Amino acid sequence: MTDPWARPTDQAPQAPSSQPQQGLPPQEPPRTAPAPGGPHDASGVVPQAGGGGQPPRDTSAAAKVKKLFSDPLSVVLVVVIVLALVIAGVLGGELYARKRADSIVAKVVSCVVEDEANASFDPLPPFLLQHMSGHYTNINIETAGNQIRQAKGMKVALDIRDVRLEDTPTSTGTVGSLNADITWSTDGIRQTVADMVQLPFIGSAISDVKTNPSAGTIELKGLIGTITARPRVVNKGISLQITELNAIGLSWPRETLQPILDSFTAELTENYPMGIHADSVQVTDSGVVARFSTQNASMPKGEEDPCFSGI
Secondary structure, X not given: OOOOOOOHHHOOOOOOOOOOOOOOOOOOOOOOOOOOOOOOOOOOOOOXXXXXXXXXXXXXXXXXXXXXXXXXXXXXXHHHHXXXXXXXXXXXXXXXXXXXXXXXXXXXXXXXHOOOEEEEEOOOOOHHHHHHHOEEEEXXXXXXXXXXXXXXXXXXXXXXXXXXXXXXXXXXEEEEEEEEEEEEEHHHHHHHHHHHOOOOOOOOOOOEEEEEOOOOEEEEEOOOEEEEEEEEEEOOEEEEEEEEEEEOOOOOOHHHHHHHHHHXXXXXXXXXXXXXXXXXXXXXXXXXXXXXXXXXXXXXXXXXXXXXXXX
């Protein structure tokens, strides 16, 4: 018998039944709280080591490039840098090609006139385009003014247009037009005549050369005589036509002296390549100026004229 006076708390607890009670859902076991500083988060799930619960970051080169091009500012900077490099490369090639071409042309002219020369191509169109097409629009050349061949004190400024390089059996190309402005100083005339001409009563002892622009004449003065001559265009070159002879105690006919001067001027002003010839000549206060030119001329091959072998 049980004690009717016993309290319920005095009864021993009954073990929970492993079988679920009829009509009640199964109960989950209680979750223990994570220890402070432990590996569990509030959900009770253990995070992956080193990940903090986030997927690993892609640090490959492709990912970096993709990230770079996803930013509009970065794309603009890349485009600007690429364009700057391309422009710098083109400008560098343009400058180098121009310098190289200037050197080649100056060398050809220097060989022909036997003096130092400087050459330059017009800035437009770009030289690289001219070089690729083989068509050069305008070339400017100027010599140092020391001499042209044996003519001391002679200087030339050349304007060459429409040059086309085309290697054929007879030429290396063509020149549309060439204009050459030549200046010859009075002192240069004096030196040249003294070095090259042996006139009967003047010889190499020329003391002075004077010009008379109004009369269009030059005066060669020696120790015992004076020759006055007028420059003229003759046989596509420049000739000094004697107009007056003055000699102390001597008499020389012009017919004797004229061939000597003609031979002298022909050596200086005739037989230039590409048919370059004299068009005009004029006497100035400081000397003589002349215009030489040629049109639609063929450039000789290096075998014909060694000066053109570098083209």
